Amino acid sequence: MAAGHDIECDLLVVGGGINGVGIARDAAGRGLCVVLCEKDDLASHTSSASSKLIHGGLRYLEYYEFALVRKALIEREVLLRSAPHIMRPLRFVMPHREGLRPAWMIRAGLYLYDLLARREILPGSKGVNLRCHPAGRPLKPEFKRGFVYSDGWVDDARLVVLNAMDACRKGAAIRTRTACTALRRESGSWLATLRDSDGGEQVVKARCVVNAAGPWTMDLLGMALPERESRPLRLVKGSHIVVPRLFEHDHAYIFQHPDGRIVFSIPYEHDYTLIGTTDLDYKGDPDQVAIDAGEVDYLCRLAGEYFAQPIAPSDVVWTYSGVRPLLEDPSRSAKALTRDYRFSVDDNGAPLVNIFGGKITTFRKLSEEAVDLVCKALGSPLPRWTEKACLPGGDLYGDTPQNCAVKRYGEWEQKIREMYPWLPPMLAARYCRAYGTRIHTLLDGRASLPELGGEFAPGLYMAEIAYLRRYEWAVTAEDILWRRTKLGLHTPPDTAARLDAWLAANALSAPASV
Missing domain, CATH: 3.30.9.10 (D-Amino Acid Oxidase, subunit A, domain 2)
Structure with a gap:
């Protein structure tokens, strides 16, 4: 590992699935300096492979998981209110x-x-x-x-991206396609080597690390604490x-x-x-x-x-x-394994918080409890806030989550269609569902269909590609066609190859920002 360090932060989160971005968002919103790294794209593994449901888990009642079911049932409506555009x-x-x-x-x-x-x-x-x-x-x-x-129902991959966007908006650094290749304690802190897709390396000095690596949790734990025996996943x-x-x-x-x-x-x-x-x-x-x-x-x-x-x-x-x-x-x-989550905290030096298990419906609660542990370990108790906050684009009827945003979603969408009458109805409906109030950022300065910059493939205009690259860390055709949108189901088979070629020829020099 290189000597010294390039970046200092309060919290390094390893893993860009729903738990990792949820924790980064919560921690950044409490005022912590946060860096998140993900070795691939956001939601590129487990978090985009769900059944797309926000649910209590009816079948878990048979296994007497009453506490988990109750927690998830409460969270259903909290989440629906926070992002009524990507959930229904x-x-x-x-x-x-x-x-x-x-x-x-x-x-x-x-x-x-x-x-x-x-x-x-x-x-x-x-x-x-x-x-x-x-x-x-x-x-x-x-x-x-x-x-x-x-x-x-929820668009799971977009839920991950919106949490990352909110974390970024609150000051977190989101590093996609950046793997944590080394992690060790030194002088009361963690030193982590992060390697990007081009092979470049940075050393992050963090007061605390959260291991939210999903299927790779045990790999990261073994890297950080090679002598420790842990309950396996x-x-x-x-x-x-x-x-x-x-x-x-x-x-x-x-x-x-x-x-x-x-x-x-x-x-x-x-x-x-x-x-x-x-x-x-x-x-x-x-x-x-x-x-x-x-x-x-x-x-x-x-x-x-x-x-x-x-x-x-x-x-x-x-x-x-x-x-x-x-x-x-x-x-x-x-099929009978619990979908509940557990934490383990190793505080024999700089704290390491490990996340085990979990399900998409309870990610916000998991994140809240994980950041409570981080704040306690750092000696900085900071108040919870995410239960009463909208995710980006979810503020249809104001900054505070509202039941009416779910119940009157159709009214809001109709107003958007009246604001942009030149949008084809199906395209307007998709933009509303995908971006919520951020449709205004996507369409900023545009007043006609030709001003969207041309149709790269059916339903995919250049303006949306530019938006996804600038604000949502989209790099490849797979990111755009299968995670940020589901247009891969609706476009010709050669679309991905053509889009990857275009993206490679038109490299984005500026980093993603919100």
């Missing part, structure tokens, strides 16, 4: 399947789900006659009875498939299976249906995770047991997989 309420239909969980048990579970936390936005559960309900039409005729309940692979749209209504489905697992079927990107997920122990390289043929067949077969329309692997237009770093419990199967 979603109603789920559970068809009753004979021979599995009895109807009374499902109804009792949903009743408990409704009661565990106060609801101001989401409606409660109820039974439905699927022979009359629109959600019954795509199903096989034997499904006559079902249940409906509420949770939420268990890596669990979850995979999803996307098929052409299977139903016209706006509800999602939750399907039971005799093996005890559940699978979601969710409206996705207007023209598609998202189906997932699997739960398989994973022993490989998290950088190389991918769906296998058995998982594709499993998801198609299970969905096909409910839908009248057969689903075959040949119908799959896209897949994605991620590795969840869950707390090890040898007595439990992969």
